[in-house]
Amino acid sequence: MAQWLRRADLGVLAGRAMQSVIAVILVVGLWERSIAVVVNASLALAITFLPALLRRDWDVHLGTGLTLWMTLAVLLHTVGMLGFYVSVxxxxxxxxxxxxxxxxxxxxxxxxxxxxxxxxxxxxxxxxxxxxxxxxxxxxxxxxxxxxxxxxxxxxxxxxxxxxxxxxxxxxxxxxxxxxxxxxxxxxxxxxxxxxxxxxxxxxxxxxxx
Known part of the structure; x- marks a missing residue:
């Protein structure tokens, strides 16, 4: 049980860290007045809260792995809007x-x-x-x-x-x-x-x- 809790805590911390990065990118987009960055970062940040909403309102659990995988996907997309889609x-x-x-x-x-x-x-x-x-x-x-x-x-x-x-x-x-x-x-x-x-x-x- 203790091991499971540690894994769950690590999953929550990883999710929060990725959400924080997306939020920072949103602030950067606002600072630079980039519509593309602001729109994509806002949508990505909203998607990261979807698992919690499903769990709270519908009692549907996506699981830590899928939640982190989804968060990583939208994070990389958001980072890409900073220019990585063009340069990489x-x-x-x-x-x-x-x-x-x-x-x-x-x-x-x-x-x-x-x-x-x-x-x-x-x-x-x-x-x-x-x-x-x-x-x-x-x-x-x-x-x-x-x-x-x-x-x-x-x-x-x-x-x-x-x-x-x-x-x-x-x-x-x-x-x-x-x-x-x-x-x-x-x-x-x-x-x-x-x-x-x-x-x-x-x-x-x-x-x-x-």
Whole structure:
């Protein structure tokens, strides 16, 4: 028990540290009047509080590992807005892969929870493998459309681009790394998501019983 508490405390400290870095980047963005940095840092900081809100309001526990992984993904994205997306060629690849693993994890856990909750639904492992890939890629395409739309609007009004979008070739590479992240979760990540699946299933049980 003491060892578990120490690990939990370390997880909380790591999460708080990453939140603090994002907050500092937000202040830097405000100081430099960078719309892109401010918008992305604000959204990233809000996302880091999502696990706590789910736990408090819905009694859904993402788990320390997934929470830290999600926080790391948005942190690296926020850092990238300081110029790393442009100056470091592989930065975009890392952030897309990490983000894709988070999306794939949430998509899998949700589908698996519905499968365990309902006797009328049966999702075989092969189907879930394909589902993880399709779900993640669909989200990736949606994100790329959002990037193009945001870039079009900011260029139209003559303000700083909120999201980084270089070219169609860049979009294809982004989707490739989204696919890599989805495959990693489908092959190796699903056993580690069982606690989240259980939490979501219990939530569905409580909702159905009132």
């Amino acid at each position: 060629s592989w930065w975009d690849h890392v952030t897309h892969t990490l983000s894709a693993t988070v999306v794939a994890s949430v998509g899998y856990a949700t589908a698996r929870a519905v499968d365990e909750y309902s006797d009328a639904i049966y999702l075989p492992s092969r189907f879930l493998f394909v589902y993880i890939l399709l779900f993640t890629m669909a989200f990736g395409v949606l994100w790329e459309v959002l990037e193009f739309s945001a870039r079009f609007v900011t260029d139209l009004v003559g303000v700083e681009a909120v999201l980084i979008q270089f070219s169609v070739e860049d979009t294809i590479v982004d989707l490739i790394f989204d696919f890599v992240g989805a495959v990693l979760v489908a092959l190796f990540g699903t056993p580690r998501l069982q606690s989240l699946v259980t939490s979501l299933t219990e939530r569905l049980d409580r909702v159905s019983t009132g």
